[in-house]
Amino acid sequence: MIASLLEIGLAQTQELSSVGFDLVNVFFGLIAVVAIAAALKMVSTANVVHAALYLLVVLSSVAAVYVLLGAEFAAATQVLVYLGAIMVLMLFGVMLTRAKIGKETDLDYEHRWVGVLVGILMFAVMGYSLIEEFGDQKIPNDNYAPIQTEAVANEIFSTYIVPFEALSVLLLAALIGAVVVARKD
Amino acid sequence: MFLAAAEAASETPWIFENIWIVPAIPALSFLLIIAIGKRLPMKGSEIGLASIAAVFALSMFATYTWVDQIGFTGGHSEESAEGDTGDAEYSETESLGGGVQSVVLDTPGFAAAEGDESSEEKTESKPVPNACFADEDTGDSDDAEYGDDVDSADKDAESQSSDETDSGTEASAGIQTVSLTNPSGSSVYAASDGYETRGEAIITDTCWFKTGADSSTASGISVGTLVDGQSIMMLFVVSIISGLVHIYSTDYVNGDRRYTHYFAFLSLFTAAMLFMVLSSSTLQLIVGWELVGVCSFGLIGHWWEEKPNSDAALKAFLTNRVGDIGLLIGMIVLYFGAERTFDIAEINRQAVAGEINQLHLSVAALCLMTAIMSKSGQFVLHTWLPDAMAGPTPVSALIHAATMVVAGVYMIGRLYPVFWEGFMMPGTNLNAMAFIGGLTTVGGGLLAFVQRDIKKVLAYSTVSQLGYMVLALGMGAYTAGMFHLFTHAFFKACLFLGAGSVSHACHHSFDMKSDMGGLRKYMPKTFWTFMIGTGALMGIPPLAGFWSKDEILVGAQVWPGTSSEKPGAFVDDGEGFWLAATGGGDGTFTIPFIFGCITAALTAAYMTRVIMLTFFGEYRGGGAHDDHGHDDAHDTHAAADHDDAHDTHDAHGHDDAHGHGGLPHESGSRITIPLMILAFMASVVGFLNMPSGFVKALGLPEGWAHRFEDWVEPVGTGQFPAIDHAKPSLSLAVFATGLGLISILVVRGYYMKLFAKDPMATEYTDGLASKFPPLRALHNVLENKYYLDHLYSGVIAGGTTGPLARAAYWVNQNILDGIINTVGKTGVLLGRFIYRFFDQGVVDGAVNSSGQAAGLSGQFLRGVQSGQVRNYATLMFGATALIVAVFMFAV
């Protein structure tokens, strides 16, 4: 549903871009703010379950961004796999480790500043290099046309067939590995 | 004689070519004694005695041969009394000498300037051939010392070398005998004094090793023997004294716990000394020089169980080692200065010919002077010599009086042209050698006054006399120096052995004040021989020392009439009819002369004291010995140390005979006979160098005059400076002898007066004068003299000599020794400091700290390695960011 909404917005964007009002930008701004806020909450909340829920928000926002970028299939997969499967897995993890459902006091490392420092440092580096490198490059408007799922499928099953197969093996291995590791014996 | 010489001209005597046998015999004896000595009935001493007998015989034969070549008597009687050299004589020489080059002299005689010219003319084109490059095929490492037979084919070379400039490089064997002009030819007299050539060295060389094959820096180092008057003289001295000391030792050291070793070392010493004396190259000289040093070390430390003895040995060796720095460097400088040769004859030739530049010569001479200072006990490196008396007394006589310590003096003579040119003797009034010699001779004499140990008196006397020799050589009086070396060896050996005999009787004490006195009547033989030795040392005519000492004083050319203003006028029978002497250069050596005169007086004075304390008065040994009460009375601590050391060596068989407290008695014949022989020598050897004026005055054959000079001093060989000779002077002889006599009387008077006033004073010589009428008379004379010269004796004998000598001794013991000790201690401290702080701290520290750095960084990284995934992640991300940042901004 959201995706379709966004799709409408996208269509409008293409129409309105000529007059300088860029609706997509507005959407992106909203999404970005929500995502960043949720992400920050996620890493700072004292409640593990809340953190999981904030992550849900972030992942959804990311899916929205995919849509803005015309990556529909990826957005769909994001929603299905992340929001559906991984989040459930996470919640299971939270439950199985018997986390409190309320606030916890001792979730964070004492020296938060180290993390802040490293984070800011990395951001500074990345931000600087991105601005240096891509400056004011724009994504060509033509490219906003959603890439067809067919194209994606073609790519996967022709050019990237070997990685795909490897990935499947990896998944299998991870599956077995997870079972082996987590198994009680 | 004349004919014999002419005959002998045709070949080099066998003994001179094979003189290497002489040192080889004792060397062999050394090995034999070490190997089987202990199992022999006489504990090895028989081997030593046999070897020294052989050496003695060969040396005497060599000496005879040499003297025969030069002539037992001079040519005066045969030549015209006018004594002027004429051209006719030279032409005669030419015909008789066969291979001798003719020399045209403008003026008769042997003028300095002309002499130089002539020698240059003769030597210009005659480098001494090198055995290593003589013949490429056979120039390998055959060594004469190792018994390779000497090829006699080298007579070829010899005759060739003697008659043509292109010398004996055609010798057909590695070993070759070289003689630039035939020594025998030289014995033909052209005139009374003007030998054309005389005393040419006979060199028998073999290649030792080569280096720098075929390159521009090629040099061949040869080893061999060099026989000339000087080495023959030393050969004579060493073999006689060594032989007598061997005999003496069989009694003196009998029963010692290391009797065998003692004889082994004596043999080794004899071998080393002869090896050094006969060496034909400076390198060989160094080898011999050090080997005698080692023997000295071994024999000073003969009773090494006691620390003072081994300390003394170490001190001797190390002090000599300091001098050896100079020796090594000096020889190296000479090696390069003389175009890469160690050959003594060649170095001398080049020095005379002016082929070595002056700087090289001066530096070499100065460096070698340090070596001489240490070996021959010159001021300031003499301090080891008195301490060296810790060794057995015969060793002191042989090594530390007669032979080894004169090695330095010998080396001066060996390389005389180097010193002559290096110190520019002909043109100066003072030089380093004369000055050091002068200082030593006076300093040593003063020091001898305050000793109470008889051996120490003699040791300082030796120092003083060595200084005399160096003084003489420094003034250019070559023959005088060598002659003094010669005479000194006999009388000083006689004195030392006499002191040993005395101590033998006095429970092995050498303390004159507490353990001796009045020995004259107990041991008359020892007394009389000792007296003769003392007289010779003091310079009492006609004993040996008189002749040599006066020659030295004449050589200073200070005394009116001794200076040779007119070069070449060697003998002017009208004026110089007294002592024949040689003198140096144009300069007059006033300061050395004064030193010499002072010493003449001093020597007489201190020896009088020794005689008085030892042989006169009453025997003081008695009971005082057992309680060692005399230790308190010692005025020098060093003496005390060494007395104890002497006392502790193993008892002799004789000890039972006289026991403690018993009266002393004369020593056995094995001790007294050598003493008598030496005393005889000390009285007569002086006549070997009588001045022609004296000879004439006595009506003796003129050919008897200045024999020693003729035998020892080379003339016209091109390897010896042309020395012009000082004229002897009767008045000087009288003056010097008078000086000696006066001091004898003054000192004696002083002591007598002291004893008379307070017989229980430091010296127990009470009643001396009352017991012996002749002495009482002498005493009266002395007493008068004492009143007459109150100031003189008060200041000199009573005042100045005491404090001055004490001060000098104090300086000696405290400052000089102190410096040496301090240097040693500082060396150790510095070494310890460097070792501890620098070696272990810094250098090793740097190494260890690099290890520690690794460890520390490991410690640091270990902290990083916390096991916390978070930390790893932090580092990973942080580092990535940093690296990216660095790459972005820096690159």
Add this chain to the structure above:
Amino acid sequence: MYLNQFLIFSAILFCIGVYGVLVRKNGVLVLMSIELILNAVNINLVAFGTFHGQAAGQVFALFVIAVAAAEVGVGLAIVLLIYRNRRSIDVSEADLLKG
């Protein structure tokens, strides 16, 4: 639309994820932070894919999603194991690698 707005957005998310990984003690929260990082990467991939008009960006994003799924599976299994052994999922206490 600027390319950079996506990229910087992604960078912000990434850095927040990093912060989370670094400061969170709870193993599950660390895993969540890692998911955040992976998503940031995915945004990059998709953005570049769009920028160049290619499908490859999406393809890689899909791969990453798949790998993330596997990673979460294994990661949670490990967290569970740790919890079972230590009765705690505090990653600070898991320091067996300490040297």
Add this chain to the structure above:
Amino acid sequence: MTEFLNEWGITIMVFLPLLGVAAMMLIPKEAEGSHKAIALGTALVTGGFGAWLLTKFDDLSVEELAALNETGNVPLYESRQWIPTIKASFDVAIDGMSLPLIALTLLVTPLVIIYSLNHIPKPGNAKMFLILMLVLHTGMLGTFVAQDLVLFFVFFEVVLLPMYFMIGVWGGPDRLYASIKFFLYTLFGSALMLVSFLALFAQTGQETFNLVGLAEAVASGDIPLGTQVLIFGGMFMGFGIKVPMFPFHTWLPDAHTQAPTQGSVILAAVLLKLGTYGFIRIALPILPDAAVEWAPWIGGLAVIGIIYGALGCLAQTDMKRLIAFSSVAHMGYVMLGIATLTDFGINAAIFGMVAHGLITGMLFFIAGSIKDRYHTLEIKRLGGLLVQAPRLGWILGLCTMASLGLPGLAGFWGEFPAILAAYQPAEPLSEELFRVYMVIAAIGTVLAAAYLLWLLQRTAFGTPSDEFKDDPEIVDVKLTEWISWVPLLILILVLGFVPGLIFDITDSSAVEALKNIGVK
């Protein structure tokens, strides 16, 4: 047969000890007797064969030998392919420079094994000990005959390991520290050396590691002087540490002090010479111009080492450590001789190496024997050795005299000519500087006398302390000791009087090694 020996003689000599090793491997270690017999037999056979081979010496340089080898096999030169991919060949030769050192090795190893017959140090295991000894033998011989840089390097390193184990297993209380120090120090040096070798290979571009070939290539090539100096620097580190030269010497006292007697003897007699040999065999002939640049520094370090080693000796309280420090001083003379770049200096250096090997080897033997008897080497506790064991004491006396450079004994001919050569070094070098070195080196002889005589006085003279007065263990020289010492003592004496025995052999090689000095 002759042809075969001409072709394989040197190889056989080098690898004969390994044959013994192979045999010993097969025998269980309990059979100590047979191990000793085999080891001794092998060493003796090697020695005999080697001696026979050395008699073929005809004063030919390696170049001449190589030229002769073209036409037919000559006994003292072999050249064959080895590792073609890296251009390394198995080139071995014996010339005047290596001959004395090979002879020394051939002599010392059997003597050490004889000494080991009843002196296997704790913790025993004669089998391994002797096997290591024989491996060491091969390594040492190989280093001295190698004519190829790679071959040289391999043998150079082969020597390292057995010695490491010998110190580390059979050493004293601090053996681990000492052995590791020794190993790391040397390895560090040889790493730099290897870099230099490779750089040389790359720079010349001649595709050869052969020494003669490289020397020619460098002489005719145009490698910049700076590069040559750097390459020489690498070699300097490698060889200088092994020598050891002054600032790199600190491994030596520890290694010597901790090593078992046999190890010390081999170390002093042969191993230290690998470094100096490397200088005159490799560094000087191949890089003459760089050698000229380095010589003043080498000379300076050498004389510092002389004085410094002597001062270090004066501060020692342990006999073995003192002897070890004296090695620093003595090798200083060797290096000074080399630094002069003159034939006299090189001859002196080779003589010095042999003399030092004989004398210091003997001193370590004696120290080992004293340790066996007194169980201590602390100088102040010893004393009166001459009373209790007179022969041992006199031998000590002779060796100290030889060590302090007494003329007439071997030590002198290493010292004096080196000092002499410093008076006038090769053409391009500063005479003034080297004359200063000469004086310092001469002063060093006094210090040498001081510490050695001090040692002699403290240990041999005097009376025994109460502690050891009636110790029945203190006996005079034993039979095995006699057998292993007498050849060394005789050589010390003979070489002292007939120095030509070595000088005549080394001389032409020394001239040969210097032929490129100062040519450019």
